[in-house]
Amino acid sequence: MVKIQVDRTQCQNFGSCVIEAxxxxxxxxNDEMEYTPEADDSELDNVEAAVDVCPMQAIALVLRS
Ligand code: SF4
Structure with missing residues (x-):
């Protein structure tokens, strides 16, 4: 399981994460970013790519067994 957190105080709704994952x-x-806080392991590569491209470095990723 991949756990995802987005710092809403940083997110500017650019949507780069949407393209990656x-x-x-x-x-x-309303062009506001929404996300699922837990995703299947198969999404790991996509979420890591989203973390990398986020211009605000607003996405945090936690791995869970
Ligand atoms: S890429 Fe970052 S700043 Fe843009 S919508 Fe996603 S979390 Fe927000």
Missing amino acids: PNVFSLNA
């Missing part, structure tokens, strides 16, 4: 991150009708 569209199963975890999305933009709603």
Whole structure:
């Protein structure tokens, strides 16, 4: 299980994470980023890519067994 946290005080809703991990991150009708706080291990590479591209370094990732 991959646990994801986004610092909402940092996130500027750029949506780069949505491109890298569209199963975890999305933009709603108001162009606000939404995400699922827990994702399957198969999403790990995508979430790591989202962490890397986030211009605000707002995404934190915790691995769980
Ligand atoms: S890439 Fe970062 S700043 Fe942009 S929407 Fe995702 S978490 Fe927010």
